[in-house]
Amino acid sequence: MTDARFDVLGIGSAIVDILSRTDDDFLKINGMVKGTMALTTAEQSKQIYERMGSAVEVSGGSVANTVAGIASLGGNPCFIGKVGADKLGEIFAHEIKAVGVEFHGGENRPTLLPTATCLILVTPDGQRTMNTFLGACTELSPADIDAERIAAARVTYIEGYQWDTPRAKQAIRKSCQAAKGAKRQVALSLSDPFVVDRHRDDLLTLIKDDVDILFGNEDEIFSLYQAGDLDTAVSRLREAKVLACMTRGPKGVVVFDGQTTLAVDAAPVAKVVDTTGAGDLFAAGFLYGYTHGRDLTGCARIGCMAAAEVISHMGARPEAPLKDLLAKEGL
Amino acid sequence: MTDARFDVLGIGSAIVDILSRTDDDFLKINGMVKGTMALTTAEQSKQIYERMGSAVEVSGGSVANTVAGIASLGGNPCFIGKVGADKLGEIFAHEIKAVGVEFHGGENRPTLLPTATCLILVTPDGQRTMNTFLGACTELSPADIDAERIAAARVTYIEGYQWDTPRAKQAIRKSCQAAKGAKRQVALSLSDPFVVDRHRDDLLTLIKDDVDILFGNEDEIFSLYQAGDLDTAVSRLREAKVLACMTRGPKGVVVFDGQTTLAVDAAPVAKVVDTTGAGDLFAAGFLYGYTHGRDLTGCARIGCMAAAEVISHMGARPEAPLKDLLAKEGL
Numbered sequence: 278m279t280d281a282r283f284d285v286l287g288i289g290s291a292i293v294d295i296l297s298r299t300d301d302d303f304l305k306i307n308g309m310v311k312g313t314m315a316l317t318t319a320e321q322s323k324q325i326y327e328r329m330g331s332a333v334e335v336s337g338g339s340v341a342n343t344v345a346g347i348a349s350l351g352g353n354p355c356f357i358g359k360v361g362a363d364k365l366g367e368i369f370a371h372e373i374k375a376v377g378v379e380f381h382g383g384e385n386r387p388t389l390l391p392t393a394t395c396l397i398l399v400t401p402d403g404q405r406t407m408n409t410f411l412g413a414c415t416e417l418s419p420a421d422i423d424a425e426r427i428a429a430a431r432v433t434y435i436e437g438y439q440w441d442t443p444r445a446k447q448a449i450r451k452s453c454q455a456a457k458g459a460k461r462q463v464a465l466s467l468s469d470p471f472v473v474d475r476h477r478d479d480l481l482t483l484i485k486d487d488v489d490i491l492f493g494n495e496d497e498i499f500s501l502y503q504a505g506d507l508d509t510a511v512s513r514l515r516e517a518k519v520l521a522c523m524t525r526g527p528k529g530v531v532v533f534d535g536q537t538t539l540a541v542d543a544a545p546v547a548k549v550v551d552t553t554g555a556g557d558l559f560a561a562g563f564l565y566g567y568t569h570g571r572d573l574t575g576c577a578r579i580g581c582m583a584a585a586e587v588i589s590h591m592g593a594r595p596e597a598p599l600k601d602l603l604a605k606e607g608l
Numbered sequence: 609m610t611d612a613r614f615d616v617l618g619i620g621s622a623i624v625d626i627l628s629r630t631d632d633d634f635l636k637i638n639g640m641v642k643g644t645m646a647l648t649t650a651e652q653s654k655q656i657y658e659r660m661g662s663a664v665e666v667s668g669g670s671v672a673n674t675v676a677g678i679a680s681l682g683g684n685p686c687f688i689g690k691v692g693a694d695k696l697g698e699i700f701a702h703e704i705k706a707v708g709v710e711f712h713g714g715e716n717r718p719t720l721l722p723t724a725t726c727l728i729l730v731t732p733d734g735q736r737t738m739n740t741f742l743g744a745c746t747e748l749s750p751a752d753i754d755a756e757r758i759a760a761a762r763v764t765y766i767e768g769y770q771w772d773t774p775r776a777k778q779a780i781r782k783s784c785q786a787a788k789g790a791k792r793q794v795a796l797s798l799s800d801p802f803v804v805d806r807h808r809d810d811l812l813t814l815i816k817d818d819v820d821i822l823f824g825n826e827d828e829i830f831s832l833y834q835a836g837d838l839d840t841a842v843s844r845l846r847e848a849k850v851l852a853c854m855t856r857g858p859k860g861v862v863v864f865d866g867q868t869t870l871a872v873d874a875a876p877v878a879k880v881v882d883t884t885g886a887g888d889l890f891a892a893g894f895l896y897g898y899t900h901g902r903d904l905t906g907c908a909r910i911g912c913m914a915a916a917e918v919i920s921h922m923g924a925r926p927e928a929p930l931k932d933l934l935a936k937e938g939l
Contacts, residue, residue, distance in 0.1 A: 295699075326698075331706040331925075334665045334699060364722070365695050367657075368626075368665060375662040391695070594662075 554593025677892025885924025
């Protein structure tokens with residue numbers, strides 16, 4: 278790869294997470310599907326928040342978590358996402374900059390909408406169920422994308438979530454064109470099985486035309502190809518000519534590079550506290566390895582290590598510098 | 609004591625804490641005195657925040673932490689404090705209500721000032737150094753105090769911090785009069801050695817006239833009486849006819865009831881992570897015990913237990929229900 282100012286440039290939703298422990302009954306009573314993300318209106322969000330117990334607030338957002346993880350590993354990422362001109366926007370910006378990410382929050386195109394929040398319910402099994410109020414994120418548009426900035430990154434990393442917002446989708450399309458025009462690579466996270474279901478055709482076209490690296494869990498990849506078994510999914514991934522990482526929770530990850538299938542075990546975790554950010558941090562570790570010359574096994578192992586750190590505590594951002602963990606594990 | 613709707617009613621600053629780990633050099637470079645609280649302007653607060661590393665946001669405020677602790681122990685407290693009409697105000701209100709505290713945030717007298725924040729720097733020794741921007745808290749005034757509500761609480765609990773804000777000080781005076789008029793008790797936390805130094809005469813008068821229970825650490829109580837040794841401080845406390853709790857960090861607490869001096873050891877802590885809230889939670893445990901018929905040793909032991917929980921993690925509010933801990937410890 279040619280020299281690049283950024284290893285990874287991420288474009289995604291800039292969200293502050295509000296995390297609370299709850300039980301399975303709370304999900305049932307409130308009609309939530311465990312492990313998934315639902316979009317809410319401001320009013321719905323307010324109602325859920327009123328019913329929720331004591332919470333902690335931490336910066337989140339899927340792609341934002343990934344770039345924060347890459348910075349924590351010692352990488353040099355950039356993030357583009359839209360925050361509101363409010364305290365949570367200030368907190369989001371502070372957190373992502375403090376960890377070493379170059380942040381572009383649309384300062385030149387301010388919005389009156391509030392910074393996005395995600396109400397996350399964590400059940401005793403460590404699973405997270407999310408209710409997102411997108412707020413300012415819905416204002417992300419092609420005008421926020423600087424093609425030169427995209428060209429300065431080895432990999433542009435995007436998330437399926439953006440397909441729920443028409444203008445953001447256009448911003449992502451513009452970014453993919455800029456990346457391809459500069460002979461850079463594009464990585465995509467499928468985000469959520471319902472997102473895949475809502476936007477299957479669009480995502481399949483994007484993957485065929487632009488995506489080099491694909492991240493998804495089993496549900497998401499099976500849903501994408503409406504596949505009933507692994508063999509069918511693998512053969513469709515081969516046709517799509519993508520490097521694909523299928524995360525499988527405690528069973529680890531399977532990486533397909535078109536020819537070979539590589540299985541890497543999950544890193545051991547003493548106690549799964551909160552799975553929020555597990556997929557995001559796997560992508561962080563994998564992309565860090567990928568942009569730093571590691572082989573696929575090495576990339577996947579760094580990914581598993583980063584995911585293990587983030588599920589051992591509340592919140593989707595690393596608590597300790599992952600760089601130190603990387604050195605300790607000899608990765 | 610006669611029947612009361614609340615065991616403790618607290619009046620204090622409604623603050624959201626922004627906690628970050630740092631080193632001693634950061635304090636030195638930024639002219640901060642370790643272990644104390646400094647008031648900042650909005651602009652100073654912004655500058656410190658920009659220099660700070662990654663942080664977590666959790667509800668705080670000294671008296672607010674205490675009433676949250678009392679609720680967590682199974683008590684029935686009330687809190688009066690002023691928040692702004694903004695997201696952090698909403699978060700503060702949610703947290704204190706979620707734990708079971710009746711909250712009066714001045715909804716009937718809204719303010720344009722933002723909710724108060726406290727930038728807390730936690731050094732590797734677990735000590736916390738605080739920089740408070742009071743914002744909406746400066747708007748607390750006698751109009752926010754409902755004398756009937758005060759009369760409905762066994763103990764009205766106030767903090768020395770309020771002496772930095774003229775109208776809040778008047779609100780506290782009104783509260784003390786209401787409590788005394790209803791034959792209820794008043795408890796005071798001295799808050800901070802610099803606060804004591806700034807308002808010594810006012811505080812001495814308040815203690816003499818109105819305070820039944822006094823909380824402070826060694827620095828604060830020594831500063832209050834400009835005492836050089838424990839004997840002098842004890843004799844002044846005896847003259848003031850207050851029940852006094854002098855917290856001494858890892859050395860535990862000394863309780864004086866006018867006649868006897870009682871020393872209770874600190875509860876063991878595997879690792880001191882962050883001392884933020886140690887004094888507040890001691891007061892929570894002590895006041896819970898006091899309003900639930902425990903003897904002074906029992907009160908102090910519950911206080912030490914609650915303090916030990918809060919210093920074993922980041923943030924000044926209990927992470928687990930203290931009621932469970934109380935049952936487990938047989939207190």
